[in-house]
Amino acid sequence: MKAIVLAGGFGTRIQPLTNSVPKPMLPILNRPMMEHIIIKLRDELGITEIGVLLYFKPDIIKEHFKDGKDLGVNIQYFLPDDDYGTAGAVAFAREFLDETFIIVSGDLVTDFDFKKIKKFHEKKQSQLTITLTPVENPLQFGVVIANEEDRIEKFLEKPSWGEVFSDTINTGIYIIEPQVLDLIPFKQNYDFAKDLFPKMMKEDIPLWGCPQKGYWRDVGNPESYRDVYKDIMLGDIKLPFKGEASSLDKGTIYCEEGITLNKKIRVEGTVVLGKNVSIDEGVTLKNCVIGDNTKVSKHSEVIDTVLWHDVKLGVKVKLNNSVICNGNIIKDESKASHGVIMAENCLVNKKVSFEKDIIMWPDKVVEASSVISSNIIWGNKYKSSIFEDGSVVGRTNIELSCQMTTKLAEAFGSILPKGCNIYISRDYHPSTFMLKRAFVGGILSTGVNIVDPRNVPSNVMRHALSSKEDMAAGVHFRQSVFDPTETEIIFYTSEGLPVDSKVAQSIERVFFRENFRRVPYTDIGTVVDDFTLSDEYIEAIQNSFDKSLFQASEIKVAADIMNGSTSDIYPRIINELGIENIILNAHKSEKIKSADIEKTQTTMQNIVRAMNLDCGFLIYPNGHKLQVVDGTGRLIYDYKLLIAVLQLLDMTTDRKLKVLLPAWAPDFVSYENIEITMDKLENLKAKELKEYDLIADSDGHFAFSEFGLNRDSIYASFKILELLQKSGKELSKIVRDIKDFVYKGENIPCPDTLKGKMMRKFLEDGKGKQTSNVDGVKIWMNDDEWILMVPDQHNEYLNLYVQAEDEKSAGKIFYSYQDKIEKWISE
Known part of the structure; x- marks a missing residue:
């Protein structure tokens, strides 16, 4: 049997630990993680022929392992010329893999019994065996269901929580027969989970799942890296220690050669020391690992902590639950009592105090006596990912600082074509003005041009995006309606849709690796103002409706603009359409708070009731959400508003309509002329959405495809008025007649x-x-x-x-x- 060790990943989620080394080279007990895997393959399966697949920073791996003779194995390296996915990369070792082989990721820590997996594979006469295990959080892995005979029946790679159907996952440990390689195309991006496994299942080639219980951890982020060490110290997994063991004080210490060890030290639990480590008197060591050429000065404490190579701790330094990477200097009396993760080559001056779980990126200098309460580079919300559903959300000037926003812009601009044009818009709030300015500089540095419509609602910018062919993307800055301390940055495709998870991951990969495109000064992007977007949007809505329909009616409505960005737009449209109206809170103000929304609803109810209006609209400040009060002064619950709109469509349409709703929308009411599809609304392309007449949910969001594919409370409000006029019905009666449930x-x-x-x-x-x-x-x-x-x-x-x-x-x-x-x- 041969082995393939996958060692080509970027290690994006575990940044900044992988800032200078690939993830398989992260040290575990002073050995690279991948070395533990190679030793396990050698000792348990007797494998000596090992292929290593490289891609990211390959020279570091080659320099350490060389030909493998120091470990008693023969290593051959394979370096694809591009990122071809997991299976596509293995295809580069096709000639090497002339017999049964096992594939293991180089960034795993496990004590699975490889002999049992091999026996299972042989017993099933399997062509491809996947090792399975239950985990607490399956989001980053492939979720699997196998039948009672262990044949895999269902597989989903890296699901969202809404798609998870099991906590049993694909561990990435496979045993494969060489004929399976014939199913993998050469020099094409091809993944085991996304491509090969579905192909085999479609061709009815059995995939077998070997269940394993024991220790398995994909070291995917800084927290999981720390957890591996906790598990080792607790005895949850046993890995080989370097050096000779001896008892000292209340613990066991493993020492390599060249160590200066003062006997006046305190030791508790397990302590591992690398080569040429110097420990001064009065030092306390507990459950810690210290790398080569590291010095710990007098009366310092190193507890539940990992020190990599060439680290220098001053006098009375206190570290707990920390990871300190290569080349860091921490001077006298500094302390991290509740955890710090410090990338390489940082200088921490005297008497610095770190609050809980701080992350420092490389080459940072911290002034003496500083108190560090937030991460140095990006905010504490962004430990593993930045995006949430196409948006970046964070506390203004804390998580979303100008520095963070500029880096985010550089990352986004780097994945766009050089010389392309994008919109960048914002609401009226000072925080969005500040952060947008920082973002603009980052975009321009990548050679991307900006068209700036200034202060407009996001639906105005998105409408322009979807109607103009020369725009590559759009970005909108707005203050959160529900938490005024937060700013939201929303990224849109050229079709005006939020970017999907793949694009978000591409941005994050560039962000964390800081692999920004920096163009020469002759190619720096330009900024052009465009103040026509609002006028074009207003004209488009006005042309969507028959003015005579409204002017012939006696409908009277109120609209609360909620001091938002639509205040320059909504009154112009409603007056141009000839609808008798009362407009409330039409001036822009950044002072509206989430607590004011309930008061706004009550005020609208009272006005509609007192003035005998037909209905009242609440247009949320960013123009994306709509709430409605009927003619009796009752606020229509969001889910009932959805049903009312569907019933209006049902009674006024002359053709079959298609509507897309999320799985959690109510379906108690049936419709004669509407075909409803329940599905996920995220990550759908414009081509798919255009098949539907309405895309909506039960939270007050409506997108009528006749006008656009994005949520638009302005258009939705006038569409509701049009449907009411066509139906000849009162909104209050339609709501009252909805079947009780x-x-x-x-x-x-x-x-x-x-x-x-x-x-x-x-x-x-x-x-x-x-x-x-x-x-x-x-x-x-x-x-x-x-x-x-x-x-x-x-x-x-x-x-x-x-x-x-x-x-x-x-x-x-x-x-x-x-x-x-x-x-x-x-x-």
Whole structure:
């Protein structure tokens, strides 16, 4: 048997630890992670012929391992000329792989019994065996379901929480017969999970899953790197230590040669020391690993900490739960009592104090007596990823500083074609003005040109994007309506849609690697103002409606602009269309708070009721969300507004309409002329969305494809008025006639580590019932009643949605599953 060790990853999520070394070379007990894998392959399976697939910083790996003779193996290196994916890279070793081979990632830490995996493979006479194991958080891995015979039936690579259907995952450890290589095209991007496995399943070639229990950790981020060391010290996994063991004080110390070790030190737990380490008197060492040529000065404390090579600690330095990379100098009396991760070549001057879990990027200098309360380079929200659903959200001037925003712009500009044009717009708030200015400089440095419409709502900019062919992308800055301390930066494609997860990951990869495109001064981008976007948008809406329809009616409405960016637009449109109106809060103000929204709703209800208006609209400050008050002065719940709009469409259309809704939208009411599709709304392309007449949800968001594919509360409000005029119905009567039922959503706390388990338990509980896992897991109790569980993408809770005939039935469904979830969590 031969082996392939995958060692080509960029290590983006574990930055800044991989700033100067590839991830397989991160030290575990003073050996590169990959070395532990090679030793395990050699000792357990007797493998001596090992191929190493390289890509990112290959010379560092080659320089360390050379030909492998020091480890008693023969290593051959394979370096693809491009990123061809996991399977595509293995195809480069096709001639080497002339017998059964095992594939293992070089960035794993595991104690799986490789002999048992091999025996399983041989017993099943398998062509390809995937090693499976349950994990707490399956998001970064391929989720797998195998039948009772261990044949794999379902596979999904790197799902969102809403798609997770099990906590059993693909560990990336495969045993493969050489004929499988014939299924992999050469010099094409081809992935095991996304391409090869689906192809084999489609051709009915059995994929076998070998279940393994034991220790397995993909060291994907700085926190998991620290956790490996905690697990080693707790004895959860046993790995070979370098050096000779001896008892000292209350612990065991492993020492290599050339160590100056003062006997007046305190030792507790397990301590591992590399070559030429110097430990002065009075030092306390507990459960720590110290690399070569490192010096720890008098009376310092190194507890639950990893020091890499060439680190120098001054007198009375205190480190706890920390990772200190190569070449760092930490001077006297500095302390990190609750954790710091410090990339290489930083200088920390005297008496610096680090608060909890600070991350420092390389080559930073910290002035004496500083108190470091936030990460140095980017904010503490961005430990593993920056984007949330096409947006970057953070506290203004803290997580989203000018420095952070400029880097983000440089990363975004670097993935765009040089010389292309993009829109950058903002709302009226001073924070968005500041951050947009920082962003502009970063974009220009990459040779991308900016068209600046200044202060416009995002839906105005998105409408222009979708209608002009010479624009490559758009970016909009706005203050959060629900948390005024936060700014949102939303990135849009040339079609006016939020960027999908693949584009977001490409931006993050450039951001973390700082691999920015810097053009010569002759190619620096330009900025051109364009103040026509609002006029074009207003004209487009006005041309979408028959003015005579409104002018012939006696409809009277109120609209609350909520002091937002639409204040220059909405009054012009409603007056031009000839609709009698009252406009509230039409001046721009950054002082609106989330607490004011309830007061705004109450005011609108009172005005509609007192003045006998037909309805009232609440246009949220950024123009993306709509709420409506009917003629009786009642605020229409968002989900009932969706049903009312669907019923208006149903009674006024002369053709079959197609509507796209999320899986959690209510479906209690049926429609004669509307075909509804329930699906995920994220990552869909414009071509797919154009198939639908309406894309909506039950949170007040509507996109009518006849006008555009993005949420637009301005257009939606006039469309509702048009539908009311065509139907001849009063909105209050339509809402009143909606069949009674209960639809509600609740959050239940759940750690991220148990979300995969909850998805699996829900699926198991739904056996024998109608179920769906389009987004989360939905279980029907009968034809009309269901419960849907979707793990939240960004917070530690589960979103539960219930649809039922009445409150009693809804309560019975909800509380029964709440009890089940609490029981499953406690198991």
